[in-house]
Amino acid sequence: MIMDPYTLLALPVDASPVEIKAAYHRALLAAHPDKRADSTADIAAIQEAYRVLCTPHLRARIQHTRNSQTGPRPAQVISLTEFDEGDEAWVHACRCGGAYRITADEMEKGTHLVPCTNCSEVVWVGYELMDE
Structure with missing residues (x-):
């Protein structure tokens, strides 16, 4: 699973x-x-x-x-489609005023747990990698 x-x-x-x-x-x-x-x-x-x-x-x-298991438990699941695509990363605003940020390199590595840049909250980012 x-x-x-x-x-x-x-x-x-x-x-x-x-x-x-x-x-x-x-x-x-x-x-x-x-x-x-x-x-x-x-x-x-x-x-x-x-x-x-x-x-x-x-x-x-x-x-x-x-x-x-140890490690953070995500506060919520957020689809990558809800993130704003920037030049270097996808960004989604956190309720604290900070942001969740994930790069293409992180997605290639299979990263789904993304911490807020400002608080301790972590979200699970849903996406699928596409073959080129």
Whole structure:
């Protein structure tokens, strides 16, 4: 799995089955091409996240993995299409007044977690690399 299912569905770790189902439907609607033509969300990843969180032993395994990992937890998932493209990087404003900044080199390396230049918040940037 590429991404943490809780993060992908924007759920707290203690989410109930009802909350998981509601978040799953929200994510599917947000990713649906008829609703948002610019959506880069992976519907298969959303479905997999829902399957994992609805299966008790898989959810327990994810929880164990999360507990053993260190590093920042993204505050939200933002599509690269929501960033402003500059000469050297893509930039998205943070609510603190700072900005999230990602370069083409970082994307080539597979970087998705991007910190704010001003505060401690981190976001997960969604994008797909295209073959040239």
